[in-house]
Amino acid sequence: MDISKLTDQEKLAVCRKFFRIGFFFLPLVWAVNFFWFFSDAFCSKTNTVTRKQIRKFVILSGVGAFIWIAAFVIWETIFQSYRNQGVPWADYITFVYPKGRI
Amino acid sequence: MEFSSNVMRTFSVFIFLGCLVIQCNAGAANPLEEDIYVDETIVEGAACYRIMNGTHQFGCHGSKETMGVVMSIESVEEAKLISTCWRDKFNSYNGKFFLLMSLDLLNRESVAAIRASNCVSGLLLFRPENASFLTSGGPLSHDANCPNQYSSSYGEEGACEAKSAWNELGAILPQGLRNIDWNLQIVFLEKTAVQKIQKCYSLFNGKGSSSDYPFCAVSFGVFNSAAGSTQICYRRGLESSKFIDWNLDTGITPEICSPLMGFNIFGFPVPCMKNDSTGHPNSKYLMLATRMDSFGVIPDVSPGDMAVMTSLISLLASARAMATNAELFQSASKQNNKYVMFSVFNGEAFDYIGSSATAYKMEQNTFPHANSTVPQLDLIRPSQVDLVIEAQLIGSSEGKELFVHVDGERFEKSGQITKSALQALSTGAKSVGAHIDTQNLGKKIPSASWHSFAKSDTNVQSIVITPFQETIKYNRYNSMADYGSYDPDTRTKIIDSMMAVSSATLRAGAEYVGIEPTKADILSIDRQFVSTLFDCLVASDDFYSCKFLEKLNGGRFNQSKHSYALEYKSTYIGVAQNPLTRMFVHWLMIYALGSKKETFNIKDKKQCDDMKLDQEIYAYDWQPDPLTGHFHCYKSATLMMGMRSPAFDIPDYDFKNSTYSTWTESVYELDKLRIFVIEQQNLQYWMFGLGLLVSLLSLLIVAPCGESTFIIDEGETEAEQGEPL
Numbered sequence: 001m002d003i004s005k006l007t008d009q010e011k012l013a014v015c016r017k018f019f020r021i022g023f024f025f026l027p028l029v030w031a032v033n034f035f036w037f038f039s040d041a042f043c044s045k046t047n048t049v050t051r052k053q054i055r056k057f058v059i060l061s062g063v064g065a066f067i068w069i070a071a072f073v074i075w076e077t078i079f080q081s082y083r084n085q086g087v088p089w090a091d092y093i094t095f096v097y098p099k100g101r102i
Numbered sequence: 103m104e105f106s107s108n109v110m111r112t113f114s115v116f117i118f119l120g121c122l123v124i125q126c127n128a129g130a131a132n133p134l135e136e137d138i139y140v141d142e143t144i145v146e147g148a149a150c151y152r153i154m155n156g157t158h159q160f161g162c163h164g165s166k167e168t169m170g171v172v173m174s175i176e177s178v179e180e181a182k183l184i185s186t187c188w189r190d191k192f193n194s195y196n197g198k199f200f201l202l203m204s205l206d207l208l209n210r211e212s213v214a215a216i217r218a219s220n221c222v223s224g225l226l227l228f229r230p231e232n233a234s235f236l237t238s239g240g241p242l243s244h245d246a247n248c249p250n251q252y253s254s255s256y257g258e259e260g261a262c263e264a265k266s267a268w269n270e271l272g273a274i275l276p277q278g279l280r281n282i283d284w285n286l287q288i289v290f291l292e293k294t295a296v297q298k299i300q301k302c303y304s305l306f307n308g309k310g311s312s313s314d315y316p317f318c319a320v321s322f323g324v325f326n327s328a329a330g331s332t333q334i335c336y337r338r339g340l341e342s343s344k345f346i347d348w349n350l351d352t353g354i355t356p357e358i359c360s361p362l363m364g365f366n367i368f369g370f371p372v373p374c375m376k377n378d379s380t381g382h383p384n385s386k387y388l389m390l391a392t393r394m395d396s397f398g399v400i401p402d403v404s405p406g407d408m409a410v411m412t413s414l415i416s417l418l419a420s421a422r423a424m425a426t427n428a429e430l431f432q433s434a435s436k437q438n439n440k441y442v443m444f445s446v447f448n449g450e451a452f453d454y455i456g457s458s459a460t461a462y463k464m465e466q467n468t469f470p471h472a473n474s475t476v477p478q479l480d481l482i483r484p485s486q487v488d489l490v491i492e493a494q495l496i497g498s499s500e501g502k503e504l505f506v507h508v509d510g511e512r513f514e515k516s517g518q519i520t521k522s523a524l525q526a527l528s529t530g531a532k533s534v535g536a537h538i539d540t541q542n543l544g545k546k547i548p549s550a551s552w553h554s555f556a557k558s559d560t561n562v563q564s565i566v567i568t569p570f571q572e573t574i575k576y577n578r579y580n581s582m583a584d585y586g587s588y589d590p591d592t593r594t595k596i597i598d599s600m601m602a603v604s605s606a607t608l609r610a611g612a613e614y615v616g617i618e619p620t621k622a623d624i625l626s627i628d629r630q631f632v633s634t635l636f637d638c639l640v641a642s643d644d645f646y647s648c649k650f651l652e653k654l655n656g657g658r659f660n661q662s663k664h665s666y667a668l669e670y671k672s673t674y675i676g677v678a679q680n681p682l683t684r685m686f687v688h689w690l691m692i693y694a695l696g697s698k699k700e701t702f703n704i705k706d707k708k709q710c711d712d713m714k715l716d717q718e719i720y721a722y723d724w725q726p727d728p729l730t731g732h733f734h735c736y737k738s739a740t741l742m743m744g745m746r747s748p749a750f751d752i753p754d755y756d757f758k759n760s761t762y763s764t765w766t767e768s769v770y771e772l773d774k775l776r777i778f779v780i781e782q783q784n785l786q787y788w789m790f791g792l793g794l795l796v797s798l799l800s801l802l803i804v805a806p807c808g809e810s811t812f813i814i815d816e817g818e819t820e821a822e823q824g825e826p827l
Contacts, residue, residue: 086334093345097338097358100152100163100768102330 003036008050011040012057019057027068030061140302140777142295144322147402147666147674149772150288152326153280154359155453156333156749156757156764162284164323164773170223171195171317171780172303175203181212187221192307193314194782198223200287200320202299204230205583208399209240213274216286224287224322227400227582228296244399245269245451245580246278249549252760253453255556256546263572268548272577279399280580287322289775290403290582290666302777315782322775328359328768333757335359335766336750359766360677363746364395364448365684366456368470369695371424371442372435372615373719373739374480385480387443388523388614389490390607391457391551392417393450394687396673398582401767402666405585406673407640408576409451412497412596414687415635416603417444419627422694423608425738427625430617438616443482444695446687447551448745449675451580453763457551459745461558462762470741471718478718479739484559488519490552491527491565491610493603497640498576499569501595504531504538504602507566509556510545520563523610526622527565530609534627536602544571557761567603588641596640600632635690644670645686654689656726656733677767688742692723696736710735 003011015037022030041058044051083090086102150162173188175181181203188199198221203212205227216222247267254261262268275282291299302318328335337343341355374385392413396406421444424431435441449455463469464484471478496504506524513520524540531538544566547553552564569575578584588596604627612622638648645651646661659682662668667676673683701722704710713722713735723736749755749762757764 086330088337091334091338091343095344095346098329100326100329102334 012050012054015054015057019061027065030065033061034058142775144772144775145666148290149324150400151324151770152768154332154766157331160281160283162287162324164325168323169321170198170200171319173199173201174303175201178211182215184215184219200224200226202226204228206230210274222286226289226291228291241272241274241577242583243269243272243579243581244279247273247276250453255553266573269574269579271573272579290400316779319780320777323773324770326768326770332764332766359768361746361750362449362452362675362765364675365742366448366745367446367688367691368741369421369444369691370739372432374441375719376478376480386440386488387486389443389445389487390417391445391490391492394446395448395451395675396580397451401674402672403582404673405671407585408495408498409579409584410673411639412600413493416493416496416600418690418694419604419632420607423627425695434615434617440615442611450551452765454554455747455763456745457554458762461554462748465558476716476718484555487562489563492550494568495576496599496603497596499599501598504567504569505571506540507544507547509547509564512563526610526613527606530606531602534601534605538606597633597636601627650728653726653731654728691740692736692738696738698734698736701735701737704735
């Protein structure tokens with residue numbers, strides 16, 4: 001899809017759709033939404049209501065994606081550090097145990 | 103100049119490879135790989151692998167760096183040069199080494215140097231030609247200064263004297279070679295493999311003080327599934343270990359480590375029957391005990407000549423003498439309600455697996471059998487065991503004086519039974535011209551099976567007969583080097599020691615059950631039996647080459663080349679329940695205690711097996727007489743009981759607790775030992791470049807070609823288009 005050929009209303013519809021899809025545990029869709037519509041949200045000289053709404057969805061998508069990534073990194077750091085020690089709860093949620101290593 | 107030399111070398115290698123390819127094409131059964139590598143199969147048990155206790159992992163695990171240039175070590179001085187990584191000798195080689203060395207060179211100095219070095223990939227160990235050392239030589243024990251320290255009934259701190267630990271003189275490392283997480287591979291090689299490596303070494307690496315490429319190298323690796331500790335691996339092996347348990351291959355959670363498991367052998371010269379009309383609810387027992395296991399840094403390579411076999415023979419000879427005088431023992435036992443029980447425990451070197459499992463069963467009222475309605479042996483509880491007499495390292499005394507150890511505290515509290523037994527031991531030893539010092543009593547019990555029973559009951563007494571007073575003099579206790587070639591003089595001395603202990607324990611048994619001294623005086627040990635067992639179990643490298651055992655086997659078990667423990671004498675408990683050693687010990691116990699008088703009319707195995715039905719007192723075993731080779735149905739009160747540590751049977755047992763043994767063995771895979779020649783890395787880059795160049799040239803030549811390039815006959819095009827030629 002070439003969004004440059006879309007009207008502002010159509011862009012808003014796509015951006016909103018992507019934002020809503022992100023709620024289904026799809027942070028990458030939010031990330032895509034953020035980068036895809038970033039220029040439309042912040043780099044456009046026009047400042048219509050539609051643009052403002054796109055900006056809102058872009059910001060929310062960005063924040064959502066950031067929270068997801070931050071949560072993922074924190075979780076992964078905690079999980080991996082405990083998994084390396086072979087603690088029961090970390091072993092319990094491990095899918096494949098490494099062979100010959102803790 | 104260097105460039106031209108490299109080009110020349112590249113050219114020569116190119117021609118060499120060309121020749122190899124031609125040779126390969128000439129014979130399909132001789133692939134290129136076989137020309138480059140010489141592979142030696144390392145059988146299961148001939149290499150160090152990972153074992154674990156409740157808190158730690160030990161042993162060996164392969165990594166990517168399992169390759170190394172071979173360096174032959176022929177003296178301790180050479181071993182000390184490990185710190186230099188032999189950079190002077192092996193010009194421009196910066197990699198690691200596999201050290202080819204005999205077992206006796208794995209001592210304190212070399213181990214310290216190996217552990218400090220970062221250029222050792224592995225050790226290739228073999229038996230030295232001359233092994234006629236007993237008390238000579240340096241410390242070669244693979245056990246710790248204080249064996250079984252963490253499972254002692256005295257507690258971790260009290261297990262050994264602070265100044266002199268039991269095995270301080272013999273231990274290579276204070277914590278024991280076994281209890282090290284080695285960052286290298288250790289392999290035990292047979293003679294043929296050693297010869298191949300030595301030939302390769304002398305051709306490429308042994309060229310004077312300085313050598314240049316190519317070098318002889320080997321690669322080998324053991325790859326374990328388990329890691330960390332028993333606690334971790336055992337939990338991971340449980341079906342409930344994962345939130346999502348989805349195994350793509352079988353749907354079954356794969357086992358990654360297994361508890362060490364063995365069979366204990368028990369024998370009663372006179373069985374005490376539970377359903378006996380006289381009834382013996384409070385029968386008492388004298389336990390004559392020994393162990394059937396030891397270990398080395400490669401666990402399976404553990405001949406156990408002194409640590410196991412000589413003490414075992416002493417007890418078997420004693421059992422045979424009691425069975426020969428069965429009527430005498432029977433009348434005294436029944437009259438006084440006192441019985442003798444022979445116990446050969448397995449897994450004692452690993453925190454008393456066998457004895458602790460027995461004590462646990464006794465506590466649970468399920469020893470020797472769980473309660474049932476059929477006639478069975480009387481249940482034995484720990485409180486019914488009056489005294490445990492254990493023989494240790496007997497042969498290593500070489501005919502010299504033997505000593506006894508008792509627990510000072512218990513001896514003072516209630517030592518009458520022990521005092522009588524000590525007197526009897528002394529008398530028994532004297533009857534064969536030997537001496538057991540029963541005056542200078544050691545006040546603590548060294549590592550012995552008694553510790554398990556002592557934890558269960560505070561009244562169980564103990565006497566441990568050893569050739570040492572304070573510290574073990576034998577420097578190869580629990581070691582790969584616990585073997586020797588015994589000259590006639592040494593052989594006689596060792597047999598004398600075994601005779602002394604046999605006679606002493608026989609007399610102690612007689613005294614315990616209440617046989618009058620005048621009658622006990624006529625009891626004697628069969629020296630021929632002891633000598634035969636010495637030749638078969640101690641002097642022999644395996645259980646197959648001795649006529650006595652060959653006849654006892656009677657073709658029931660064939661030598662297997664697939665596992666070290668099934669081919670050679672190995673006393674490691676293992677996870678497959680050490681089939682060979684315990685099987686022969688069981689057969690010998692049946693022979694020693696069994697009788698064929700009452701079963702002479704039984705002519706086949708089925709009839710013999712039928713005798714076992716509906717009773718749990720006697721075992722009826724169809725086995726050959728080791729003197730004649732003829733099969734008979736032996737009736738004996740013997741038991742072979744599979745045992746593993748109670749830690750694995752108690753629900754939610756805390757593996758960090760040292761009450762019971764927690765040893766496990768990882769599931770592992772073995773590489774082949776690969777012998778090959780390595781070239782300088784520069785040359786390898788040149789070869790790679792040459793390969794690229796050839797590919798590029800080929801591409802350039804082939805790229806401009808069209809379909810017409812390959813059409814030689816002009817009529818072919820038409821033919822392809824359907825025109826008849």
